[in-house]
Amino acid sequence: MNDVRKKLWEPSEEWIKTAEVTRFIEYVNKKYGQVIKGGKDLYKWSVESTPEFWAAMWDFGEIIYSKKYDKVVKDLKIFPGTKWFVGSRLNFAENLLRYNDDKLAFIFQGETKVSKQITYAKLNITVARLAKSLKEIGVKVGDRVVSYIPNLIETPIAMLA
Template identity: 30%
Template sequence: MNTDTDLLWSPGRRELEESNVAAFMNWVSEVRGLHFSDYAELWRWSSTDLAGFWSAVWEFYGLDAVTDHDEVLGRASMPGADWFPGARLNFAERCFARATDARPALVCLTEGGTPEETSWSELRRQVADVAA
């Protein structure tokens, strides 16, 4: 019987080692000299050093090469926090920045459970159609 506390899925070793979180943790270790033994330590850092964590995310994803910002967190009040004031980003452009033919842009399941893939070139075409 399944209860709300039962673990439904846990990533395997390969998923853990090849995840974006693992890549980020390695990058933070190499570039910032911060070492986290597991996700819980990373989470603690992300919730106690907001500016440090989010500036690292900003750099890790290459946004520092796209736009400047005045500061990481202009106003910390919740709700209403002001993240990266002064930055200017094109959301669609950033979504396509790492497009590759090596993997689909989207994978969804039909109502019947069949996976359907959308390539990056098809998604780019659809976005251009909507923009037009």
């Protein structure tokens, strides 16, 4: 049997230059004194220096928090059970809804070829409407809202509301 593997896609030089991962590699090289040249080097550093990698991701991603972590990772050898960003306090929705522009926030591709997209501006409006509806029916801070819903674009919207 002949196992010929053909690349499905390869990024252009321009794509590579402007990619977020390229910016992240440049950030890591400067801040941590690394000499990472591409994806394989980045992967190697991420598994050999896991706490530093995730601290770099936290900082590069400009995570909004009310309390920064005391420790990046605890019990890395225990899986499941590893604790990440121990002591930190942040609001997941605040981090995802901080943008309010026409860039794409979510792209959904269903198994039946149904495709949907939503911008950050539309996401903010939709989440605000759903949050208002939840408040109107009596849902308040501290309440648990449970849902059994499929993997659709509406699923993260409901979580954020």
